[in-house]
Amino acid sequence: xxxxxxxxxxxxxxxxxxxxxxxxxLSDLNFSLAAGAFYFLTGPSGAGKSSLLRLIYLAxxxxxxxxxxxxxxxxxxxxxxxxxxxxxxxxxxxxxRLVPHLSAYENxxxxxxxxxxxxxxxxxxVREMLEWVGLSGRANAKPPTLSGGEQQxxxxxxxxxxxxxxxxxxxxxGNVDPEMAERLLYLFEALNKLGTTILVATHxxxxxxxxxxxxxxxxxxxxxxxxxxMLRYPPRRG
Amino acid sequence: MAGGHDQWVSGRAARRLLPExxxxxxxxxxxxxxxxxxxxxxxxxxxxxxxANSLDRSLTAQVTIQIVDANQARRDAAAARIxxxxxxxxxxxxxxxxxxxxxxxxxxxxxxxxxxxxDLPVPAMIDIAFAPAPGNAPAAVRALAMRISPAAxxxxxxxxxxxxxxxxxxxxxxxxxxxxxMAAAAAFTVVLAARAALNTHRSTIEVLHLLGSTDGQxxxxxxxxxxxxxxxxxxxxxxxxSLVIVxxxxxxxxxxxxxxxxxxxxxxxxxxxxxxxxxxxVLAMFAARMTILAxxxxxx
Ligand SMILES: Nc1ncnc2c1ncn2[C@@H]1O[C@H](COP(=O)(O)OP(=O)(O)O)[C@@H](O)[C@H]1O
Ligand SMILES: [Mg+2]
Numbered sequence: 001x002x003x004x005x006x007x008x009x010x011x012x013x014x015x016x017x018x019x020x021x022x023x024x025x026l027s028d029l030n031f032s033l034a035a036g037a038f039y040f041l042t043g044p045s046g047a048g049k050s051s052l053l054r055l056i057y058l059a060x061x062x063x064x065x066x067x068x069x070x071x072x073x074x075x076x077x078x079x080x081x082x083x084x085x086x087x088x089x090x091x092x093x094x095x096x097r098l099v100p101h102l103s104a105y106e107n108x109x110x111x112x113x114x115x116x117x118x119x120x121x122x123x124x125x126v127r128e129m130l131e132w133v134g135l136s137g138r139a140n141a142k143p144p145t146l147s148g149g150e151q152q153x154x155x156x157x158x159x160x161x162x163x164x165x166x167x168x169x170x171x172x173x174g175n176v177d178p179e180m181a182e183r184l185l186y187l188f189e190a191l192n193k194l195g196t197t198i199l200v201a202t203h204x205x206x207x208x209x210x211x212x213x214x215x216x217x218x219x220x221x222x223x224x225x226x227x228x229x230m231l232r233y234p235p236r237r238g
Numbered sequence: 239m240a241g242g243h244d245q246w247v248s249g250r251a252a253r254r255l256l257p258e259x260x261x262x263x264x265x266x267x268x269x270x271x272x273x274x275x276x277x278x279x280x281x282x283x284x285x286x287x288x289x290a291n292s293l294d295r296s297l298t299a300q301v302t303i304q305i306v307d308a309n310q311a312r313r314d315a316a317a318a319r320i321x322x323x324x325x326x327x328x329x330x331x332x333x334x335x336x337x338x339x340x341x342x343x344x345x346x347x348x349x350x351x352x353x354x355x356x357d358l359p360v361p362a363m364i365d366i367a368f369a370p371a372p373g374n375a376p377a378a379v380r381a382l383a384m385r386i387s388p389a390a391x392x393x394x395x396x397x398x399x400x401x402x403x404x405x406x407x408x409x410x411x412x413x414x415x416x417x418x419x420m421a422a423a424a425a426f427t428v429v430l431a432a433r434a435a436l437n438t439h440r441s442t443i444e445v446l447h448l449l450g451s452t453d454g455q456x457x458x459x460x461x462x463x464x465x466x467x468x469x470x471x472x473x474x475x476x477x478x479x480s481l482v483i484v485x486x487x488x489x490x491x492x493x494x495x496x497x498x499x500x501x502x503x504x505x506x507x508x509x510x511x512x513x514x515x516x517x518x519x520v521l522a523m524f525a526a527r528m529t530i531l532a533x534x535x536x537x538x
Contacts, residue, residue, distance in 0.1 A: 059448055061538060080452075082538065087450035097445045114451045 008032040008068075009166050009197045010056060015065030017051055017222075025051050026222045029065070033199065035165075038192045040208050041201040043219035049201040050094055052219065053168050056199065057091045058082055070165070087115055090164030090196075092172045096155040098143040104154045105130065105139040111162035129157040132187060134180075148175035156184060166197040173207060185210050265431040265464075266471035269424055273475025273518055276420040277511050281483050283413030284507045290406035293399060301376060302393040303383050305362040316387035317362040323382045324366055329375025336363040424518060425525045428464060432529040435460055447537065457530040461523045468522030472515030480511070 010033040017026040026048045033039060041049050054060040055067060058074060067074050074085060090111075098107050109126045130136045133153035143151055152175045159167060167188065173181035189211055192198045200207070208216055218225040303320060307313035317335060324333045336344075341360050368375050383390040436443065439460075446456055483503070503511075 057448065059538065079535070079538070083450040083452045085450075086448060091448060097441070097448075099442050099445055110446070111449050114446065114449050114455065 007034050009035040009070060010199075011066075011068040012055075013066040013068075015055065015062045015067055017048075017055065017060070018063040024063070024222055026055075026062075029224055031217065031224055033166075033197060035197055036192070036195055038189070038198045038211055038214040039200070039217055040211070040214050041199060041217045041219060042203060042205055042208070045203055047219045048222045049203075049219055050170055053091075053170050053199070053201055056166075057089050057168050058086055087111070087162065088165045090159035090162060090167040092152075092155050092159045092167070092169035094170035094174070096143075096151045098151055098154055098158075100143050103140045103142055104135055104146065104150075107143065107154055108157045108161055110158060115162060125161055129161050133157045134183070149177070149180055152176055153180070153184070156187070160187070160191055160196075163194075164196060166199065167191060169198070169200045171202055171204075172200060173202065173204065181207065182210060189213075263431065263434065265427060266467045266474075268427050269468050269471030269518065269522070270474040270478075272420050272424045272427070273472045273515060274479045275475075276417050276424075276518075277476055277479035277514055278482060279413045279416040279420065280511055280514060281479070281503060281507070283410050283417065284510065285503055286406045286410040286413065288504070288507070290403050290410060293403045293406065300365065300367050301379065303364040303366065303379075304391045304393060305364075305387055305389050306359065306391065307362075307387070307389045308359040310359070313359070313362050313389070316389065317364060319386045320364060320383050320390065323386065324364070324379050327375050327378045327382065329369050329372035330366060330379065331369045332365075332367040334365045334367075336365060421518070421521060424468075425521055428468065428522045428525040429529045431467070432460060432464060432526040433533070435464070436530060436533050443534075447534075453531055453534040456534060457527050460530050461526040464526040465519050465523040469515060469519045472518045476512065476515050483511075 012029040012031050015026065015029040016024045018024045029052070041052065043049055051060070055062055056069070058069075061075060065075075069085060070088065072085075077085065099110070102110070105126055108129050109122050112122050112125065127136070127139075130139050133156060135150060135153055135157070138146060138150060141150075143154065146154065152172065156169070156172055159169065169188070172188075173184055176184065185207060188198050188200065192213075208214060305313050305316050305320075307316070321333050321335060324330055338360060341363060345360070366379055380392050383392060443456055487503070
């Protein structure tokens, strides 16, 4: 089994998630994500998309089952090893979670600082990212003075600047116009071509055909719909 | 400047991770007040300790035994036996009979030059000096003298100064306890301040956490700010307390009492007091770090 999982960056086995004592929000999740692939996670509002992403970016432990990331079981991972794993995961939060008293520039620089990147090596990548998301002119603006779309782009820049192995984005185009949405998807695709695995949760099915190479996962009432079995044995890229 | 795991906090940029308008609240002032009281208590403790020590030394250093007996032969015999006995007591350094000539000399101002001609009984006087740590030698000598001659009178300054020395000793302990209690109260203040800071910055911490910050990195951010607050408060407290100590010290000198004159602070004691804010800052940093790490450990 282990060798079959070698190309998988994420693997869920019989994963369930229950908040409190209610019914399971996520049930019997069995799927894997191939390293280097591009996935859309769709489903109606309340289906559990954000919950599934939270499991992947290690903000939440499942109530049952096994989650393996980068080949290691993260459910039983000791706490002190979590930061190292989190640094390999880029996250675009649905509510952005920008640090309000830091400028757009400083917010984007955060992952580099957390990683202990030398001060001299921070400026250039941050400026490049600002340019890529079209915010060069807003580098010193604080998040509260930015529009929703601008905040979203800062959040995306922050998620990708550390060259994560996997990028997890929760409704990343929810607050931007269709043109910007297309540009951001183009950014994700470019990143994907550099080798980053991408998982984009969205309730907007119109996005899916814009990325021809993408695979589709559908989540409904806490269950993964995987009629083709593609997710259990995902195809390799290349 | 290669990036280590706790490296980031050394950068000026990293310090901005917490907003400039750090909501210090009353913590620096509470620390200042506590440090003020702590320095005063410590100064009082040090001064009392030094005074009690020097008092103790002079108290146990020496006693004088007088034998007042009209019968000169009996007086001299008793004196000789006491001298012989005292010399055998461990802890006794020196035993001297004050000669009759010296006694005459001592008494001349009161009795005039013709003392030798009178029949006035001159007391025999024996000076006994004790070794630095005499143990129960003073008590042994006293018992010896009383046994040999009921006429022996022991002139012991310790008799009435000893309770004072005892009082000074207990006050010194009280001062020490006050310092410790103040330090504990300051530490609790820091714990509360750290918890408040964690609460205020919960969302920032959450983001840093999810970006892969270690607990150590996050704790460093907060403990730096809290240490700065504690240092500021501590310095203010030390300054105010020093003013009070110097002022009170001048008053004591003005009183000019020999006894109070022994209450004063040598340079070393001042050095010790100056260390208190530093120690307080280290304590604050430690308390803050422990509080923050304990709180962070509760999350995933
Ligand atoms: N922290 C939470 N505590 C309790 N229930 C939650 C929590 N987060 C999400 N839920 C519930 O889980 C279900 C799925 O939510 P979510 O994962 O946000 O779905 P989606 O992102 O697809 O809209 C919803 O019914 C929601 O109310
Ligand atoms: Mg959601």
